[in-house]
Amino acid sequence: MPPALLDRRLSIAPMMDWTDRHCRAFHRALTGRALLYTEMVTAPAVIHGDRERLLGFDAVEHPVALQLGGSDPVQLAEAARIGAAFGYDEINLNVGCPSDRVQSGRFGACLMREPELVADCMAAIIEAVDVPATVKCRIGVDDQDPAESLFATVDASARAGVSTFIIHARKAWLKGLSPKENRDVPPLDYALVRRLKRERPHLSISINGGIASLDEAEAHLDSADGVQLDGVMLGRAAYHEPAILGQADRRLFGDAGPDIDAFAALERYRPYMAARLAEGVGLASMTRHMLGLMHGRPGARAFRRILTVDAIRPGAGLEVVDRAADAVREAESRRDDAA
Known part of the structure; x- marks a missing residue:
C-alpha cells in the first residue's frame, strides 16, 4: 500500500x-x-x-x-x-x-x-x-x-x-x-x-x-x-x-482557529528558543530567521537592529527578543496616540 x-x-x-x-x-x-x-x-x-x-x-x-x-x-x-x-x-x-x-x-x-x-x-x-x-x-x-x-x-x-x-x-x-x-x-x-x-x-x-x-x-x-x-x-x-x-491555516486550509500574529508567534517560539539556549545554541542562530517578522509595522527597523546587533553578544538571551518586541509595541503605541 x-x-x-x-x-x-x-x-x-x-x-x-x-x-x-x-x-x-x-x-x-x-x-x-x-x-x-x-x-x-x-x-x-x-x-x-x-x-x-x-x-x-x-x-x-x-x-x-x-x-x-x-x-x-x-x-x-x-x-x-x-x-x-x-x-x-x-x-x-x-x-x-x-x-x-x-x-x-x-x-x-x-x-x-x-x-x-x-x-x-x-x-x-x-x-x-x-x-x-x-x-x-x-x-x-x-x-x-x-x-x-x-x-x-x-x-x-x-x-x-x-x-x-x-x-x-x-x-x-x-x-x-x-x-x-x-x-x-x-x-x-x-x-x-x-x-x-x-x-x-x-x-x-x-x-x-x-x-x-x-x-x-x-x-x-x-x-x-x-x-x-x-x-x-x-x-x-x-x-x-x-x-x-500566520493567516495560512485559516485562508488555505480552512481552519477555524484565530490567525497567529507576530507577537503570538514569538510566544509560541519562545519555549523552543529557551530549550536551544539551554543546550548552548547561540541566540543569533535563531533570531536571524525572525528579522522580517515585523515587516511593514512601526518599529520594524528597531526590531531588526536589536536582533541583529544584540543577539550576537556573548550570553544573549530571551531578554533581547523581548526588547525587540517592545520596540514595536512602543512604536505602535506612539502611532496610535498621534492618530
Whole structure:
C-alpha cells in the first residue's frame, strides 16, 4: 500500500542557508499546517557526515520533509533510509538547484536532461522507505523545450511510482546565469504547470516560483479554469515576510482557529528558543530567521537592529527578543496616540 499523502496546500520551499531547523521551528510557530522542508542535503553527506547536525530536528516541526541531492540510486536509497529513520515525513529529490556545485556533482537542475536517471533514483528511494517520495524540479534547463522536458521528467518518475511533484515554473539557465539570477530572470510559465495537472490529473502537482503573497497562493489554488492544483510552495516571501504564514491555516486550509500574529508567534517560539539556549545554541542562530517578522509595522527597523546587533553578544538571551518586541509595541503605541 502506498504511503498516505500529506496535505500539500501550502509548503515552505527548501532554501540553502535559510531553512535550517531553527527557521523551521519558527515557521511552525506561525502555521501548524504548512509542510516544511529542510535545506538540500547531499546523499554522501547524509551517509558519511555528522547526521545529528545535518538531519536533527525538533518534533514540533512535523510535518517536515527531507530534501536530498544526488544522482546515484544506491546512495540516495541509503540516505533516504537514514532520513526516514530520523522521522522525516517525506523524502524529496532535488531536480531544480542550478548552482555550480550542483552541476559539477551531476545533480540538481542538470538532471532535467536525464529523466530516466531521475526515475531510477526515485525507484530506489521508493523501494527504500515507507514515507512519500517526491520530486521537486524545474520546467527545463538551457535550450530545452519546457513542455517536452517537464513532461519527460514527470512521466518517467511517475512510471517509477512517484505521484507527487513540486514544479518551480521557471527554466534554469546553467550557462550564463548565476544561481541568484536563476531565481528571478528566467520567465515564469505558470500555464505550463496547470497544463501538466490538466493532462496528468491523477498526479499531485504543486506550483512554486515567484509567489509573493497568500493572495497569489489562493489564486493558484483557484479552480475556475477547471484545473485544481494540489498545492502552492512559498519560498522567499515566507522567509522575508514570515508574518503572512500566520493567516495560512485559516485562508488555505480552512481552519477555524484565530490567525497567529507576530507577537503570538514569538510566544509560541519562545519555549523552543529557551530549550536551544539551554543546550548552548547561540541566540543569533535563531533570531536571524525572525528579522522580517515585523515587516511593514512601526518599529520594524528597531526590531531588526536589536536582533541583529544584540543577539550576537556573548550570553544573549530571551531578554533581547523581548526588547525587540517592545520596540514595536512602543512604536505602535506612539502611532496610535498621534492618530
